[in-house]
Amino acid sequence: MKTDSQAIYADLKEKLMNARFGPGEKLKPAALQGEYGCSANTVRDILLRLTKVGLVEFEMQRGFRAQYTSPDKRNDVTRFRTMLEQEGATLSMKLGGISWEADLSAAHHKLSHLEREFERSGDLAEQPENMKLWTNAEWSFHDTLISRCGSPMLRETYENVYGQFRQQMVAQERDFGRSYFSAIIAEHQTILDAALSRNVEACRQAIHDHLKRNYVDTKPLEEVV
Amino acid sequence: MKTDSQAIYADLKEKLMNARFGPGEKLKPAALQGEYGCSANTVRDILLRLTKVGLVEFEMQRGFRAQYTSPDKRNDVTRFRTMLEQEGATLSMKLGGISWEADLSAAHHKLSHLEREFERSGDLAEQPENMKLWTNAEWSFHDTLISRCGSPMLRETYENVYGQFRQQMVAQERDFGRSYFSAIIAEHQTILDAALSRNVEACRQAIHDHLKRNYVDTKPLEEVV
DNA sequence: TTTGTCAAAAATTTTGAAATTTTCGATTTT
DNA sequence: AAAATCGAAAATTTCAAAATTTTTGACAAA
CATH class of the missing domain: 1.20.120.530 (GntR ligand-binding domain-like)
Known part of the structure; x- marks a missing residue:
């Protein structure tokens, strides 16, 4: 799957909003990398941007998670x-x-x-x-x-x-x-x-x-x- | 100047809030890199995070700017x-x-x-x-x-x-x-x-x-x- | 059983450089 | 003169690997 980062961003956002990732589920750049055929750093970059809209939680030194639910x-x-x-x-x-x-x-x-x-x-x-x-x-x-x-x-x-x-x-x-x-x-x-x-x-x-x-x-x- | 990213984040945030960067001023990772003795990508990472709190504007393919004023x-x-x-x-x-x-x-x-x-x-x-x-x-x-x-x-x-x-x-x-x-x-x-x-x-x-x-x-x- | 230690494994962050895209100025065309 | 073109320079994004940190699980001590 060959896509530019805009498309990856959109795809991840769509998956997040439709709960294709469970609440609080860990989002590992290294794992998602394969899915999108890009480097782990590109995924990291995109997750950082999804953090801004509140769909992803980020914590220093411990990575990303889909927003938790309670x-x-x-x-x-x-x-x-x-x-x-x-x-x-x-x-x-x-x-x-x-x-x-x-x-x-x-x-x-x-x-x-x-x-x-x-x-x-x-x-x-x-x-x-x-x-x-x-x-x-x-x-x-x-x-x-x-x-x-x-x-x-x-x-x-x-x-x-x-x-x-x-x-x-x-x-x-x-x-x-x-x-x-x-x-x-x-x-x-x-x-x-x-x-x-x-x-x-x-x-x-x-x-x-x-x-x-x-x-x-x-x-x-x-x-x- | 040797600092970890937390300190760089704090320093940039402080400078942004105190208008040490002019409104709309371009924030170039490659330029700030020297200031902090880290790589350009680390600065990019930090600017992406400052985007979340609204102090920095980010636009795909055209980098970062201090929030504009009007x-x-x-x-x-x-x-x-x-x-x-x-x-x-x-x-x-x-x-x-x-x-x-x-x-x-x-x-x-x-x-x-x-x-x-x-x-x-x-x-x-x-x-x-x-x-x-x-x-x-x-x-x-x-x-x-x-x-x-x-x-x-x-x-x-x-x-x-x-x-x-x-x-x-x-x-x-x-x-x-x-x-x-x-x-x-x-x-x-x-x-x-x-x-x-x-x-x-x-x-x-x-x-x-x-x-x-x-x-x-x-x-x-x-x-x- | 619980707690603590420690090394291996896994995950995250950082790096430096390559690839890509945008910007800028000079030159040409209308 | 204004607009379009083109290539060089500058800036941004992407990459893969190295460095660092956290997590895990086995083993030992309380």
């Missing part, structure tokens, strides 16, 4: 994602214009189309190719939601956290059956409606409700305090 | 820092107990002691050694403020953003004279009082007021919208 970690990542998405969406609602509404509607349209198909026949979601379509559409919708926040740093951080969120949740091997899609169709719709009507509080609530299923062993922070 | 960038970093600190402080006020109050009081005590000395005789702040003391005390106060937020990710992100904030602002070469310290003494006090009295809105406002001098060419977002 209930606390999952709670943390969903709580932080919720916070960033709420802030980003709130700012977008204040700053975004017609073009934002158009972009968001378009992203939602694509997403809900897919989700309704998956709801109709659960088998479709079995195919990795279809899941990848949904995955992209879901990302696109949430990214568009915060796209007019006016803060590149918030947006970039959100992107990284979204990736880590997916990494954590895919590792959980949840059931993506028909009922899952029924639920999230409604949730995405609620977020869209609140956003388009510029109802800040409703939108924050809808984002929270969309993500709250991912809290484990405890309640979301806002309910705890 | 009014937009400075606005973004202070806006994002404000947001994270407000959230972190709010959560700490809800979750933190007596030990948090004690830690925060202690951190503030050290900080205000230094600041009053600097206020009394402006010359003290000229010495780099003294500024480093203040720098550490300031960080400690703000970190303690959010320390009970219950979210490791929020805290780690805040740490990175705080570092970038410092990098941006030090590059501005602002005047750290007596009047500067007079102003921030009051601001830190206001934050402390609001935090200890668990007055969420007052604390958010105090954090905002503390950072608002750093907005340039535009008003802080909350005032724009």
Whole structure:
């Protein structure tokens, strides 16, 4: 397999996000080297870069690991994602214009189309190719939601956290059956409606409700305090 | 100069945060190699790691640069820092107990002691050694403020953003004279009082007021919208 | 059984050089 | 003059091996 480092980066990132490496699994450059037909140092270089987006853990003198998983970690990542998405969406609602509404509607349209198909026949979601379509559409919708926040740093951080969120949740091997899609169709719709009507509080609530299923062993922070 | 990579990392980080490299300045492993008596690849490795904390920019096939600066960038970093600190402080006020109050009081005590000395005789702040003391005390106060937020990710992100904030602002070469310290003494006090009295809105406002001098060419977002 | 030691094995980091890509300036073309 | 071309120089990436550090497992001591 002959590939340049961009492709190796993309491939490793994809595998990380889809839990093709177990949580906390050691990532040894020397071992991955063969897989990609490059030197161990090239792999090291790439893993160092994946560290920046939070998918890989690095510790001096003891190498790399796929991000570990735990209930606390999952709670943390969903709580932080919720916070960033709420802030980003709130700012977008204040700053975004017609073009934002158009972009968001378009992203939602694509997403809900897919989700309704998956709801109709659960088998479709079995195919990795279809899941990848949904995955992209879901990302696109949430990214568009915060796209007019006016803060590149918030947006970039959100992107990284979204990736880590997916990494954590895919590792959980949840059931993506028909009922899952029924639920999230409604949730995405609620977020869209609140956003388009510029109802800040409703939108924050809808984002929270969309993500709250991912809290484990405890309640979301806002309910705890 | 013979040092291990930990020391090189620390030294480069310190230089970056104190604007010893100009904004956007190219960081060439081959050039820095001599400075540290190690190979160019070791420097590359370290720069890749500094990328994770946002002090260094990396672009494929075109190397590393110290983070660039611009009014937009400075606005973004202070806006994002404000947001994270407000959230972190709010959560700490809800979750933190007596030990948090004690830690925060202690951190503030050290900080205000230094600041009053600097206020009394402006010359003290000229010495780099003294500024480093203040720098550490300031960080400690703000970190303690959010320390009970219950979210490791929020805290780690805040740490990175705080570092970038410092990098941006030090590059501005602002005047750290007596009047500067007079102003921030009051601001830190206001934050402390609001935090200890668990007055969420007052604390958010105090954090905002503390950072608002750093907005340039535009008003802080909350005032724009 | 537990703890400690120590050498072998495995893994990580560092190196110096080769391969590749980008940058820069001079020259040519439009 | 402006834009395109081309080759040399500079910078970046990749490599394979050497140096260093950590981990492992066997054996000894408490």
